[in-house]
Amino acid sequence: MKDTPLSNCERDFLLRAISEKKRLDGRQTYDYRKIKITFGTDYGCCFVDLGKTRVMAQVSCELVAPKESRPNEGIMFFNIELSPLASPAFEQGRQSELSVKLNRQLERCLRNSKCIDTESLCVVSGEKVWQIRVDVHMLNHDGNLMDAASIAAITALCHFRRPDVGIQGDEVTVYPPEERDPIPLSVYHMPISVSFSFFQQGTYLLVDPCEREERVMDGLLMIAMNKHREICSIQSSGGIMLLKEQVMRCSKIASVKVSEITELISKALENDKTVRKAGGRCGFAESVPEERITALKVDETAVEMTDVMDGANDIVQKVEAPLENVPSPVVPVPGVGQVGEGLQNSWGLEEVDDNMEENDNSGEEQEEEVTKMEEVYEERDHRAGDVVEISDSEEEEVVILHPEEPAKAPQHTGPSSQQKGAAKSKRKQKKK
Template identity: 80%
Template sequence: MRDTPLSNCEKHFLLKAIQEKKRLDGRQTYDYRSIKITFGTDYGCCIVELGKTRVLSQVSCELVPPKDSRPTEGIMFFNVELSPMASPAFEPNRQSELLVTLNRQLERCLRNSKCIDTESLCVISGEKVWQIRVDVHVLNHDGSLLDAASIAAISALSHFRRPDVSAQGQDVTVYSPEERDPIPLSIYHMPICVSFAFFLQGSYLLVDPCEREERVMDGLLVIAMNKHREICSIQSSGGIMLLKDQVLRCSKIASVKVSEITELITKALGNDKKVRKEGGKFGFAESMPKVRITTLKRDEAPVEMTDVNETANEILNGTETSTEPYLYLKTHWGHCQF
């Protein structure tokens, strides 16, 4: 990663502001940035905006042979992509440490927590199962990538519909959406990641750090939890030692934030379902604010043009008595209002 380091003045300013319980965007210590969830025209496509952080998640499926160790279970696969469009620090076609961390955390949060009924993805035991693939694309990086990625992934999985199938012996028939309605996935719970940044050896704590705050933090604690207050995964990085009381405090804060985010996801899914059922317009284009672009008007101020022609002729003909004609012209036009 080609990360541009912060200057000592910026670091000192950020740490000083954190000590005074102030943040760059005006938030309080435990405040989350605004979250916006938008679904695409196809099932399983979702964009999440967490402040200026934007993440796109796309879910797809295909029939594949199952794993030998689990012949009656479907397969979950996660893939995260960091595009140079999201941040100058991301290099194309290169596997960075951040990319590996995001992939592993998503797998622990969603796959290892058994939030999806993988046995319902089995078509023919030992022969055919559904493989659910979740592609997460980071569109803009402004901190808390794992939080935004987990929200986008679980929202896209909840929105996704797989084709209906029927099996006769070893023959499998996949039906199109026109023939049979697609089937949603069986989701038990919604695990969501909440990030906590620690500063000055754990003396100060911030929820949902932005990109600049992440640069000066000493450590990061990520807790994945569902609305039932069940911890699905927990990960600490940065090399700082956290006390038991600090971890318990973060878990209590995470339970509140997860409940709020889960309610927001449920509301967004309900609105999308209602619009589709009523035959309204939906998708990313429809979610954009309707701003009417009109012709720009230029403000014009009155300009005093009295005796301008006569004065200009006097200067050109050399009849002006002033010994500094250019200075006179500058002084005269200085009274004009443009």
């Protein structure tokens, strides 16, 4: 399965961000991602997290016959496995161009640099030597696999312990760890690879490129160096032409990064040694529970429940008695009809009837109030005189003026005869 290619928009966005000296994860140009080193339960097992790139290295050994050309030296063997678990672009059981390139670079970095004393691996000259095998498995691919693989491999070699052997005549005895303590390997120095990616024909430079930055880069330069500033190997890929000044600049940056990574590896090895010597729990399996959801759980706190009832009774006694409920006027709920003595549905009535029902007066009081209102209206009509007469029609008003008096503006002093008749009919219906 091939990996999904980048779109033109993503490519242009990445190149523009790099030209503005900005990166996707907020790092600066020469910054490395966060490096985390953990060890397995057995010696020689190491996990390295470089950002989201995750690599596991496992070192093993066995007694084999030496090479004819070098009968007094042990054998170093390196193998890098690109599993589909790390990326859908990797295929199982098939060596790709990337895996071949990584294997060759790792061999140049560790075996050709003579970082391990291979002569100390000889048991019987010409007959038995130790073969040290380093298997590097890619667990997650997010760019810069070479740097993560080199850190994991050299850390695993420093952490590994081979069994002790005894020779009696022609017989070779391998002692288990219970009888004799295993022996560490002789490591002279720690070569570590540092990758540099170039963009726009070498105009821009980045350290520790991520997976998306590797897709748009024009060239890659890998420099393997130790903390003594000795270059162990150097390799350029991508067909880009680099100047001498660019290579020297990258070597100076690599010397600083290698010193920092070497110090980190030394601290991790020292901490693991201290924990194992104290008999504490160690290894990768111990770090797994720390990443669970319940890792930050808080211990249960005991709560005193003996005097809860007494406290509740005291609170109840101290509280004042509630006030008596005052009967509220009966108000019809919208959508519900209420029928009772002297109570009818009041929806659709005019303002006078609404006020009468809100006050919830008796029938006699309502009649007296209406009678008073009629008297008031009659007094107003008597004062104004029969100047204005309003017909019963709701559509138009007819104004009749007496010829003896001058014209006056129409005055509306009270309700019309039609409104009075409607109010009287409603009152009669209520009485019924």
